[in-house]
Amino acid sequence: MIYTIFLIVICLIVLLVLWHVLKNVVKLVINSIIGLLLLGIVKYLNIFPTLGFPQIEIGWISVIVCAIAGIPGAILLMILHVFGLI
Numbered sequence: 001m002i003y004t005i006f007l008i009v010i011c012l013i014v015l016l017v018l019w020h021v022l023k024n025v026v027k028l029v030i031n032s033i034i035g036l037l038l039l040g041i042v043k044y045l046n047i048f049p050t051l052g053f054p055q056i057e058i059g060w061i062s063v064i065v066c067a068i069a070g071i072p073g074a075i076l077l078m079i080l081h082v083f084g085l086i
Helices: 002-044 047-051 060-069 071-082
Strands: none
Touching (some): 002 071
16 A cells, blocks of 8 residues: 555656656747747848848758757857858
8 A cells, every 4th residue: 555655656756857847848849949940031031141241051050059049049140140250
Protein backbone atom coordinates (compact mmCIF):
# COMPACT_ATOMS: atom_id res chain seq x y z
CA MET A 1 0.00 0.00 0.00
CA ILE A 2 2.73 2.47 0.90
CA TYR A 3 4.64 1.49 -2.23
CA THR A 4 1.61 2.37 -4.39
CA ILE A 5 1.12 5.75 -2.72
CA PHE A 6 4.83 6.48 -3.07
CA LEU A 7 4.70 5.56 -6.77
CA ILE A 8 1.66 7.81 -7.36
CA VAL A 9 3.39 10.75 -5.66
CA ILE A 10 6.55 10.21 -7.74
CA CYS A 11 4.46 10.07 -10.95
CA LEU A 12 2.68 13.30 -10.03
CA ILE A 13 6.00 15.04 -9.37
CA VAL A 14 7.39 13.84 -12.71
CA LEU A 15 4.25 15.02 -14.52
CA LEU A 16 4.49 18.43 -12.86
CA VAL A 17 8.14 18.83 -13.85
CA LEU A 18 7.40 17.73 -17.42
CA TRP A 19 4.50 20.18 -17.63
CA HIS A 20 6.72 23.12 -16.69
CA VAL A 21 9.54 22.03 -19.02
CA LEU A 22 7.23 21.49 -22.00
CA LYS A 23 5.44 24.77 -21.39
CA ASN A 24 8.77 26.61 -21.64
CA VAL A 25 9.91 24.57 -24.63
CA VAL A 26 6.77 25.51 -26.57
CA LYS A 27 7.45 29.20 -25.90
CA LEU A 28 11.05 28.83 -27.06
CA VAL A 29 10.03 27.01 -30.24
CA ILE A 30 7.43 29.66 -31.09
CA ASN A 31 9.99 32.42 -30.45
CA SER A 32 12.51 30.67 -32.71
CA ILE A 33 9.99 30.20 -35.52
CA ILE A 34 8.91 33.84 -35.36
CA GLY A 35 12.57 34.95 -35.43
CA LEU A 36 13.24 32.86 -38.54
CA LEU A 37 10.07 34.17 -40.19
CA LEU A 38 11.08 37.74 -39.38
CA LEU A 39 14.46 37.23 -41.01
CA GLY A 40 12.85 35.59 -44.04
CA ILE A 41 10.29 38.37 -44.44
CA VAL A 42 13.03 41.01 -44.30
CA LYS A 43 14.92 39.16 -47.03
CA TYR A 44 11.79 38.51 -49.13
CA LEU A 45 10.64 42.15 -49.01
CA ASN A 46 14.13 43.41 -49.95
CA ILE A 47 14.17 45.89 -47.09
CA PHE A 48 17.96 46.26 -46.87
CA PRO A 49 18.56 46.97 -50.60
CA THR A 50 15.78 49.57 -50.42
CA LEU A 51 17.68 51.28 -47.60
CA GLY A 52 20.97 51.15 -49.49
CA PHE A 53 22.53 48.15 -47.76
CA PRO A 54 23.43 44.84 -49.38
CA GLN A 55 20.88 42.03 -49.17
CA ILE A 56 21.00 40.08 -45.90
CA GLU A 57 22.08 36.49 -46.45
CA ILE A 58 20.41 33.65 -44.58
CA GLY A 59 22.99 30.94 -43.96
CA TRP A 60 23.57 28.29 -41.36
CA ILE A 61 24.93 30.77 -38.83
CA SER A 62 21.85 32.98 -39.19
CA VAL A 63 19.54 30.01 -38.79
CA ILE A 64 21.40 28.79 -35.70
CA VAL A 65 21.35 32.26 -34.11
CA CYS A 66 17.62 32.63 -34.78
CA ALA A 67 16.92 29.11 -33.54
CA ILE A 68 18.72 29.78 -30.27
CA ALA A 69 17.83 33.43 -29.65
CA GLY A 70 14.57 33.82 -31.60
CA ILE A 71 13.31 37.33 -32.26
CA PRO A 72 16.16 39.11 -30.42
CA GLY A 73 18.62 37.02 -32.44
CA ALA A 74 17.01 38.08 -35.72
CA ILE A 75 17.10 41.72 -34.68
CA LEU A 76 20.74 41.35 -33.62
CA LEU A 77 21.61 39.84 -37.01
CA MET A 78 19.93 42.77 -38.76
CA ILE A 79 21.77 45.33 -36.63
CA LEU A 80 25.10 43.59 -37.24
CA HIS A 81 24.33 43.51 -40.96
CA VAL A 82 23.64 47.26 -41.01
CA PHE A 83 27.01 47.92 -39.38
CA GLY A 84 28.74 45.54 -41.80
CA LEU A 85 29.90 43.08 -39.16
CA ILE A 86 28.36 40.04 -40.86
